[in-house]
Amino acid sequence: MAFLSSLAHVFTKYGSMFGQAALLTVSLSLGTVLISTILGSLVAFMKISKNKLISSIASVYVAFIRGTPLLVQIYMVFYGLPMLGIKLPTFTFLGADFSRFSSGLIALVINSTAYVCEIVRGGIQSIDIGQTEAARSIGFNKAQSMLYIVFPQAFKNILPSLGNEFVSIIKESSQVSVIGLAELMYTTNTVRAISFTSFEPLIIVSLIYFILTFVLSTFIKKLETKMAKSNRA
Amino acid sequence: MPEEYIIEVKDLGKNFDGLEVLKSIDLQVKKGEVVAIIGPSGSGKSTFLRCINQLETATKGDIYFDGVDLLKDKIDINKIRQKMGMVFQQFNLFPHLTIEKNITIGPMKLLGKSAAEAEAECDRLLEMVGLADKKHAYPSSLSGGQKQRIAIARALAMNPEVILFDEPTSALDPEMVGEVLQVMKDLAKTGITMLVVTHEMGFAREVASKVIFMDNGYIACEGTPTEVFENNENERVKAFLQKVL
Numbered sequence: 310m311a312f313l314s315s316l317a318h319v320f321t322k323y324g325s326m327f328g329q330a331a332l333l334t335v336s337l338s339l340g341t342v343l344i345s346t347i348l349g350s351l352v353a354f355m356k357i358s359k360n361k362l363i364s365s366i367a368s369v370y371v372a373f374i375r376g377t378p379l380l381v382q383i384y385m386v387f388y389g390l391p392m393l394g395i396k397l398p399t400f401t402f403l404g405a406d407f408s409r410f411s412s413g414l415i416a417l418v419i420n421s422t423a424y425v426c427e428i429v430r431g432g433i434q435s436i437d438i439g440q441t442e443a444a445r446s447i448g449f450n451k452a453q454s455m456l457y458i459v460f461p462q463a464f465k466n467i468l469p470s471l472g473n474e475f476v477s478i479i480k481e482s483s484q485v486s487v488i489g490l491a492e493l494m495y496t497t498n499t500v501r502a503i504s505f506t507s508f509e510p511l512i513i514v515s516l517i518y519f520i521l522t523f524v525l526s527t528f529i530k531k532l533e534t535k536m537a538k539s540n541r542a
Numbered sequence: 543m544p545e546e547y548i549i550e551v552k553d554l555g556k557n558f559d560g561l562e563v564l565k566s567i568d569l570q571v572k573k574g575e576v577v578a579i580i581g582p583s584g585s586g587k588s589t590f591l592r593c594i595n596q597l598e599t600a601t602k603g604d605i606y607f608d609g610v611d612l613l614k615d616k617i618d619i620n621k622i623r624q625k626m627g628m629v630f631q632q633f634n635l636f637p638h639l640t641i642e643k644n645i646t647i648g649p650m651k652l653l654g655k656s657a658a659e660a661e662a663e664c665d666r667l668l669e670m671v672g673l674a675d676k677k678h679a680y681p682s683s684l685s686g687g688q689k690q691r692i693a694i695a696r697a698l699a700m701n702p703e704v705i706l707f708d709e710p711t712s713a714l715d716p717e718m719v720g721e722v723l724q725v726m727k728d729l730a731k732t733g734i735t736m737l738v739v740t741h742e743m744g745f746a747r748e749v750a751s752k753v754i755f756m757d758n759g760y761i762a763c764e765g766t767p768t769e770v771f772e773n774n775e776n777e778r779v780k781a782f783l784q785k786v787l
């Protein structure tokens with residue numbers, strides 16, 4: 310009982326901080342998934358390119374990113390950008406420092422792009438070759454066939470996978486807390502310190518993460534069922 | 543090459559990693575001719591057709607189209623393909639587009655037609671293939687025969703000089719073969735040049751001006767339908783016809 314009342318106490322006292330942090334986590338994750346969908350598609354086009362140089366650049370990128378920990382990538386962006394002389398603007402954004410937010414966003418985008426690339430590539434390759442041949446036989450060049458015929462079909466098919474990538478990013482974005490960005494995980498640690506409670510904030514944050522991912526997953530399942538129906542028709 | 547031929551193929555060859563599918567093909571097609579290409583499965587009929595519009599790259603020989611050598615001259619293959627439609631065994635309609643869009647996307651994006659012009663042409667073609675009521679439907683709601691008629695309309699929308707048909711009725715349920723063949727017969731009368739790979743011997747006999755029998759990478763026999771189908775002494779042709787008729 311003492312624990313429950315302590316939990317309620319932490320929640321009422323620091324609830325708005327968690328709310329603010331949840332908004333930041335969602336913004337960070339949504340920004341990541343939107344940007345990495347575009348960049349991931351571009352890298353996928355590079356990877357399936359007939360040009361050996363372009364396709365190897367894309368392959369090396371994807372292999373390297375998928376073969377190294379996200380945590381390392383986050384640190385590398387955070388400390389690497391200033392070393393390259395790139396200074397991100399500092400101002401308050403959603404209650405956090407924008408330079409840290411953009412570092413985190415860049416790191417997550419770099420990471421997620423590699424995964425989205427593979428999703429998009431799989432989507433493109435799952436489209437029957439007859440579609441490309443029909444487009445080419447009308448007189449569309451390679452790029453037009455991809456743009457008008459293959460990619461729209463592939464994109465529709467991979468929407469659920471992109472949704473699942475969104476779910477992963479929400480969870481993995483917690484690692485961005487190491488660079489001092491006040492998203493959910495960082496805020497949890499802050500609350501643990503100032504409230505002198507070690508466990509209660511963890512309960513609260515895990516519930517928030519769970520609600521976010523559960524709502525999203527449910528939405529994706531609905532989408533998948535709807536798509537399966539429309540494909541059968 | 544003489545201008546009278548719209549397509550002239552000389553000593554055409556095609557290998558697939560060592561497998562010599564086309565050994566040496568020669569063929570002349572006059573404007574407005576309907577050429578039926580028959581022969582056993584695996585004899586290279588599809589490969590031959592696909593070499594003509596460069597979906598496959600020939601390994602040797604020449605293909606002249608309107609006097610231009612597609613393999614040796616500097617050409618824009620995309621421009622050439624606009625004048626050379628193709629109809630596939632598996633229809634290959636674009637499932638994410640309505641029937642109207644399937645037909646108008648080429649003319650709008652490639653021929654610079656306005657939406658109104660393209661739609662008017664689409665209406666005319668749908669009328670011709672008897673599917674005006676399907677304009678706003680998606681391909682998935684059509685039967686096989688309807689899909690193939692739309693595929694023919696889609697090819698026609700580019701106003702091509704030649705249409706290549708690769709077994710257009712082979713994927714259809716028997717009761718739908720007739721409706722597609724009827725559209726093709728009507729089309730033949732318009733004077734468009736057609737190259738048709740087919741197992742429909744009735745169609746070949748009735749509509750084709752020339753029949754070629756492909757076997758083992760060569761054109762083993764060539765002539766008018768009467769020459770190929772009646773009293774033919776060629777053993778391979780006889781054996782083949784016995785099997786399919």
Ligand SMILES: Nc1ncnc2c1ncn2[C@@H]1O[C@H](COP(=O)(O)OP(=O)(O)O)[C@@H](O)[C@H]1O
Binds near residue numbers: 561581586588
């Ligand atoms: N892309 C390809 N790669 C390798 N072999 C192929 C390819 N396309 C066709 N072939 C082979 O070429 C031969 C002729 O095929 P095809 O032209 O489809 O014959 P047909 O249309 O007369 O049935 C077959 O043995 C087939 O396996």
Ligand SMILES: [Mg+2]
Binds near residue numbers: 589
């Ligand atoms: Mg074939």
